[in-house]
Amino acid sequence: MTTSSSPLTHFDGQGQAHMVDVAAKAATHRIAVAQGRIVMMPVTLALILAGNAKKGDVLGVARIAAIMAAKKTSDLIPLCHPLALTRVAIEFVASPEDSAGVASLIDGETGHVSCTATVETVGPTGVEMEALTAVNIALLTIYDMCKAVDRGMTITEVKLLEKHGGKSGSFVNP
Structure with missing residues (x-):
């Protein structure tokens, strides 16, 4: 086999996948912040915000799922x-909504819930x-x-919105 000159750290000199040695x-x-969102019909967002979903507190369950993930x-x-x-912190923001946190959607509009995960x-x-996995599983x-x-x-x-710490320092996604 030929030696790999790939900058991808999860491949060894022969191009075989391996777990990176971090012993040294x-x-x-270290902190990472990731974000994503789920777009939905207005009625779905209204159910989530009102707490009337048949399966219970949607955002509460999604928060626990994200932490577990x-x-x-x-x-x-x-x-x-x-x-x-x-630390694992999960935040949800429903949009659009009014100052009382109640969906204020116009007919034909969509709503969404954004999830931000901060992991340390x-x-x-x-x-x-870990931050990216938390967001995906929450959604x-x-x-x-x-x-x-x-x-x-x-x-x-x-x-990924940002990451801090380690040899490579900070990264902030524009």
């Missing part, structure tokens, strides 16, 4: 390191994958809990 890396405070990322993504997370650790590798949980009303929901715009 310094343990630093962040903790289990290494079980889902084959080359991720298991990490001792020090002190360790030799970052938590970007999938919302879909699962509301699909009886709205199978046309769309999960979109999932991305």
Whole structure:
């Protein structure tokens, strides 16, 4: 086989997938923030905000699912390191809504719920994958809990917003 000159760190010199060795890396405070959203019909958003979904508190269940997903990322993504997370915070913003938090949608308009996950650790590798996994699972949980009303929901715009810590320093997505 030929030697790989790929900048992708999850491949060795022969091009074989491997788990990156982080033993020599310094343990630093690392933070990652990811975000995504799920677009839905106005009636679906109204049900979520009113707490009237048949399966219960949609955003409460999605928050717990996201936290669990962040903790289990290494079980889902084959080359991720298991990490001792020090913080997982999940925030939801429903839009459009009025100042009382009630959906204020015009006929034909769509609503959405945005999810932001902030994940932290002190360790030799970052938590970007944990933050991204948390957002995806939160949005999938919302879909699962509301699909009886709205199978046309769309999960979109999932991305890393920022990361801090480690040798590569900070990254902020423009």
